[in-house]
Amino acid sequence: MKPLALTAFTASSCLGRGLDRTLAALAAGRTGLTPCTFETVTLDTCVGEVAGVDDERLPAELEEFECRNNRLAHLALRQDGFDEAVRAAAARLGRGRIGLWLGTSTSGILETELAYRRRAPGSGALPQDFRYRGAHNTFSVGAFVQRALGLEGPAAVISSACSSSAKAFASARRAIEAGLVDAAVVGGVDSLCLTTLYGFHSLQLVARTPCRPFDAQRDGLSIGEAAAFALLEPADRKLTAPAVLLLGTGESSDAWHMSAPHPQGRGASDAMRAALAAARLTAADIDYINFHGTGTASNDAAEARAVATVLGTLPGSSTKGATGHTLGAAGALEAVICALALRHGLMPGGVNTGSLDPELHVSYVRESRPARLDAVMSNSFGFGGSNCSLILGKAR
Numbered sequence: 001m002k003p004l005a006l007t008a009f010t011a012s013s014c015l016g017r018g019l020d021r022t023l024a025a026l027a028a029g030r031t032g033l034t035p036c037t038f039e040t041v042t043l044d045t046c047v048g049e050v051a052g053v054d055d056e057r058l059p060a061e062l063e064e065f066e067c068r069n070n071r072l073a074h075l076a077l078r079q080d081g082f083d084e085a086v087r088a089a090a091a092r093l094g095r096g097r098i099g100l101w102l103g104t105s106t107s108g109i110l111e112t113e114l115a116y117r118r119r120a121p122g123s124g125a126l127p128q129d130f131r132y133r134g135a136h137n138t139f140s141v142g143a144f145v146q147r148a149l150g151l152e153g154p155a156a157v158i159s160s161a162c163s164s165s166a167k168a169f170a171s172a173r174r175a176i177e178a179g180l181v182d183a184a185v186v187g188g189v190d191s192l193c194l195t196t197l198y199g200f201h202s203l204q205l206v207a208r209t210p211c212r213p214f215d216a217q218r219d220g221l222s223i224g225e226a227a228a229f230a231l232l233e234p235a236d237r238k239l240t241a242p243a244v245l246l247l248g249t250g251e252s253s254d255a256w257h258m259s260a261p262h263p264q265g266r267g268a269s270d271a272m273r274a275a276l277a278a279a280r281l282t283a284a285d286i287d288y289i290n291f292h293g294t295g296t297a298s299n300d301a302a303e304a305r306a307v308a309t310v311l312g313t314l315p316g317s318s319t320k321g322a323t324g325h326t327l328g329a330a331g332a333l334e335a336v337i338c339a340l341a342l343r344h345g346l347m348p349g350g351v352n353t354g355s356l357d358p359e360l361h362v363s364y365v366r367e368s369r370p371a372r373l374d375a376v377m378s379n380s381f382g383f384g385g386s387n388c389s390l391i392l393g394k395a396r
Contacts, residue, residue: 293318
């Protein structure tokens with residue numbers, strides 16, 4: 001593939017709102033996970049909640065999209081000059097020539113949960129002010145972001161569990177290569193809700209304490225929320241240093257199980273090999289890998305086997321110990337984390353991981369440290385065996 005430049009990017013998570021706070025937290029090895037006090041949840045677990053989402057208000061012209069997920073998206077769009085960068089690109093290229101590909105798993109499902117509490121006593125009818133189209137509907141966040149940014153190009157929202165927003169990068173890449181658009185806004189937004197918290201708990205996958213990816217005593221994941229966006233443009237235009245490039249994307253499907261990965265990481269291996277081939281790189285060219293690393297026993301074991309097979313003992317870490325697992329937003333959030341790592345020469349440490357599992361043959365980075373990084377890989381693997389690997393690098 002031809003490299004694409006991330007000419008603007010931003011992220012908000014429990015680590016902080018915007019790039020500066022995110023970078024500072026990563027460099028300091030801080031976690032944003034805290035005991036859960038979200039809504040009416042009574043689970044003994046920790047979550048990664050973004051501060052200030054409930055205080056965010058959508059503009060009057062966007063009220064039809066009112067929900068926590070879109071408030072989180074709105075908050076992130078206005079950080080780090082991202083919305084201004086997109087509008088400048090639209091003025092240069094045309095609003096119809098910029099596409100939009102986003103990932104989510106929850107969308108505005110919290111609005112439906114709240115609406116069910118207010119059903120009519122006799123008929124069970126949902127309240128009249130409930131708006132499925134603007135909230136719970138999976139495309140809600142896509143329609144909202146497109147309207148908020150004034151874009152008119154093709155738009156799609158991908159919901160493939162935890163690989164959703166990584167696959168948004170891959171889909172946008174194909175659209176640009178096909179000439180369908182000249183640039184694309186990509187990213188992911190997923191917000192806390194009762195369905196995911198109680199749902200993952202019912203699967204016995206939620207840790208009581210902040211998650212510990214690749215730890216010998218790991219006992220589950222921590223749910224987080226995030227919004228992350230990037231503007232992708234062909235890298236042949238004049239770039240401002242230090243530019244970050246999308247060098248390769250790789251996708252695969254395990255075709256193995258609805259919620260468990262292939263034990264040997266077969267699909268994960270295929271995705272990583274495809275990304276390397278697309279980038280025309282070898283394993284020796286990758287300096288760091290951001291593991292999917294959820295902190296569950298089977299996922300970490302399968303990924304470790306896949307990475308060992310494809311990349312050997314490459315240094316890597318999972319940043320989910322800091323951010324929690326942000327589900328459909330994880331791919332985009334971790335792509336932005338990798339972009340920050342490249343730009344600032346930082347190898348992020350795996351927060352909370354104390355004693356590395358000796359059965360997982362990986363070179364795990366536990367403390368953040370300066371490093372020369374030219375190319376990095378980010379893995380995102382979802383339920384149903386939906387896998388995506390991204391490779392990002394510095395413009396030379």
